[in-house]
Amino acid sequence: MPHFTPTRALVALTAFILLSFLWTWGLPHQYVAPVLPALHDLASQGKPTAGQLLPEPLVENAGERGKEHGEGTPTTLRTEPVPVPTRAADVGSDKGCKEVRGAQDVMVIVRTSRAEVESGPPPHLLKLLACAHHVLIFSDHEGELNGHPIHDALESLPDATIAKHAEFIEYDKMQADKNHKPTLDKAKALDKWKWLPMVYKTATMAPNHRFYMFIEPDTSLSWTNLLQWLHRLDYRIPYYSGVPNTIDDTRYAQRGPGIMLSYGALQQYWPRYEELYASDWEAHVATACCGDVILAHVMKQARVEFYSSFGLLDPEMPNNMVWGQKFWCTPVVSWHHLPRVDADLLWDTQEAWTRKHGWAEPWNHYDAYETFVKPHLSEQKEDWDNVSSDTQLVAEKGRREKAAQQKQPATDTPKDPKDAQASPSKFATPTLPKRDEALDTLLQAAADSPENCKAICLKTDDCLQWKHTTAGDGVCHLGKALRLGGKIATPDKAARWTSGWVLDRVAKLTEEWGRCERAEWKFNQ
Structure with missing residues (x-):
């Protein structure tokens, strides 16, 4: 009798199906445990890819640690996790800015220049550095800022590179004469060369922090919102x-509002820097416009993905922003180019906020609007441009002169009425069926005066604000977007600017947007 028959094959197949069913649904067994996100570069260096990856806190004196490690090499990076203080620290309103949850986790890096340091650091920056446990300052020279050492970001560049590029003429002068003070314009030419070595030095001097926030001296950071975000x-x-x-198809993070890099990003960056800077990256720096643009290029080569944090980080000042519902309840982490008086107001306002609400409740754009914008809105402001720009009504050339002539008493013999009908006024609006003649007249005169410009805004349902200028024969601008703008310094003979808002419409709209009982982080929610 043959060993293999159709009956035996059927029995074997049935048994296999039954065992498969029992293995999947019936028999107890251990499932594969989920694995934490693995960083391929960490794995290649013998670092753990699962379990707790706890970074070592930097020693208090970052400058001394940098000197200890010299230029910085991969051997300075620890390969074993080291315990850090708990992240569950108290966030109560009685806690100082250094004691709150997450303060130990963040390294703040400031990119500056001798010209900026000599002109004096803004007060809000000094207050921020006083709150941060870990600070690194990079410039085009060595020095000190309020007790923090300033590191020369360019010192590790090859002599051949420095001799080859004209931007380093001022750098050579500073090296030869410690008292040489370049102008701000000449100092800016060196900025693009600082970024890549600055990020590399950060990775080697302070390798084991959770997050790294790179800022400019004029970046205004909300310390409480930054810690809550991270x-x-x-x-x-x-x-x-x-x-x-975006510049030339390169999508990059703007340096002004701040650039955030994580521990994982730096671990993928530094080996690529050592591998590719001399052979590839330096040539791109030489032809690039800006350091933040080239940083995006090399991050892509290091396989670090870009994440937009627009809304949390603001490239505009509050008076230039368009205020709307999209980011109304989004916390404000940073602003750029904030005037010193506003930067000080921001810091003082948030100090008062944390005293009242503690360190776990974020400060949103709604709160910023209440502080920076709402108090300045009025029905009419002289010498003010509120950036209304949705509709522009321009008076016809010569209108003002002709209007003045019409006010003078007539001396000529009146013309035949028939001739007047045959040659209608240049400013007359033809009568059309079902047209609002009063509105037509108002439109013609909208640019004549601030009062007329305001009147046409009130006649337009979606108009929130208006502005009028006496330039030329007059221009009236209408806006349906809510903006503040700013004061215009007007010389005696220059055109005057007048602006205003329809306050009841603004109040109704912002009331509809709400008072933000819940923050909308808009990033990795």
């Missing part, structure tokens, strides 16, 4: 984040 993120994920912009 506390929501996994530092092992390679984050490269900021306000997006």
Whole structure:
């Protein structure tokens, strides 16, 4: 009798199906445990890819640690996790800015220049540095800022590179004469060369922090919102984040509002820097416009993905922003180019906020509107441009002169009425069926005066604000977007600017947007 028969094959198949069913649904067994996000570069260096990856806190004197490690090499990076203070620290209103949750996790890096340091650091920057446990300052020279050492970001560049490019003429002068003070314009030419070595030096001098916030001296940071934002993120994920912009198809994070890099991002960056800077990246720096643009290029080569944090980080000042519902309840982490008086007001306002609400409740755009914008709105403001720009009504050339002539008493013999009908006024609006003649007349005269411009805004349902200028024969601008703008310094013979808002419409609209009982982080929610 043959060993293999159709009956035996059927029995074997049935048994196999039954065992498969029992293995999947019936028999107890252990499922594969989920694995934490693995960073391929960490794995290649013998670092753990699962379990707790706890970074070592930097020693208090960052400058001394940098000197200890010299230029910085991969051997300075620890390969074993080291315990850090708990992240569950108290966030009560009685806690100082250094004691709150997450303060130990963040390294603040300031990119500056000798010209900026000599002109004096803004007070809000000094207050921020007083709150941060870990600070690194990079410039085009060595020195000190309020007790923090200033590191020369360019010192490790090859002599051949410095001799080859004209931007380093001022750098050579500073090296030869410690008292040489370049102008701000000449100092800016060196900025693009600082970024890549600055990020590399940060990785080697302070390798084991969770998050790294790179800022400019005129970046205004909300310390409480920054810590709350970063506390929501996994530092092992390679984050490269900021306000997006695009130049020549390169999408990059703008340096002004701040650039955030995570621990995971730096771990993927530094080996690529050592491998590619001399052979590839330096040539791109030489031809690039800006350091933040080239940083995006090399982050892509390091396989670090860009994450937009627009809305949390603001590239505009409050008076230039368009205020709307989209980011109304989004916390404000940073602003750029904030005037010193507003930067001080921002810091003082948030100090009062944390005393009242503690360190776990974010300060949103709604709160910023109440502080920076609402108090300045009025029905009419002289010498003010509120950036209304949706509709422009321009008076016809010569209108003002002709209007003045019409006010003078007539001396000529009146013309035949028939001739007047045959040659209608240049400014007359033809009568059309079902047209509002009063509105037509108002439109013709809208640019004649601020009062007329305001009147046509009130006649337009979606008009929130208006502005009028006496330039030329007059221009009236209408706006349906809510903006503040700013004061215009008007010389005696220059055109005058007058602006205003329809306050009841603004109040109704902002009331509809709400009072933000819940923050909308708009990033990795």
